[in-house]
């Protein structure tokens with residue numbers, strides 16, 4: 001199959017729920033900011049720098065992956081720089097076809113030059129506003145809100161939730177726990193999570209990425225998470241059974257193909273599916289950190305074996321199985337990705353077309369932490385574009401699937 005033209009995919013209206021501010025800097029900007037503050041980068045030319053990030057993130061360990069952030073975070077320690085990075089983030093999203101985004105970041109990592117958490121959040125809010133205004137002046141339309149993260153291995157979560165609550169009027173819409181998952185339980189942040197719950201601040205937690213099903217249990221239990229950051233290890237709670245195994249005597253399903261395989265869900269997977277808990281799936285990122293189970297092994301009860309190519313990622317299986325799958329870039333710089341690239345890979349390796357792109361976009365709108373009025377407006381724009389494209393497809397002008 002030939003490549004799906006990315007210009008077409010780029011123009012699709014997209015909703016992006018899992019995107020890190022410090023994972024999406026432009027290499028050109030990094031070089032400029034690094035020169036200003038005397039920070040030494042691993043490369044001094046934009047292309048070489050982008051390649052270095054990709055390579056470091058390809059090293060297949062979440063810990064190593066997180067190291068790359070030392071360089072980006074070092075450049076985001078002043079209000080001016082935070083504002084610029086946030087503004088450019090919005091422009092990047094708009095160029096990627098995103099009409100609604102939630103950008104997440106951890107204010108506690110940006111205080112080394114004397115900013116308070118509040119000042120840092122205000123700087124990002126200003127930058128996002130600048131970006132949205134610029135997109136508006138150019139005739140486009142985009143809304144980008146903030147999700148504030150606390151680091152799992154630190155003790156700042158209560159302050160982060162308090163800051164998030166205080167800055168709701170400036171577009172802070174949710175709370176997240178990021179950083180090393182294994183050994184750092186969501187329950188360790190019960191005080192912060194309880195405060196968020198008492199004030200009905202929506203929560204999404206990184207869970208089921210670097211650590212398995214237990215982490216998802218904690219996110220849903222202690223965290224009352226409405227969405228799961230990645231959540232891809234939900235596959236550990238899925239069992240593939242043949243009808244012969246389910247109905248050994250053949251009395252229940254006498255006419256069925258006894259070799260047919262069905263997926264049975266455990267209690268966690270059933271909750272996630274039936275309550276429509278949004279899965280913030282980030283396939284490119286998962287391939288770099290070995291987070292996703294190999295598609296061919298899902299449900300077989302074998303030892304964990306990671307997906308190493310897009311084709312092996314279980315994203316399409318999860319969508320088909322009825323989970324509220326959304327598609328996200330996670331860290332544009334480290335994964336050298338974008339929403340458009342993720343869509344292109346899905347078209348190429350999993351046969352996604354208009355129907356699937358529409359479904360994941362609807363899932364993202366449903367899971368978004370913005371207001372219901374904003375969701376209705378997003379839905380109207382998305383429906384308008386997709387119904388026009390569906391009409392064109394019927395008329396034989398399909399540009400999906402490389403046709």
Ligand SMILES: [Zn+2]
Pocket residue numbers: 018020206229330
């Ligand atoms: Zn993430």
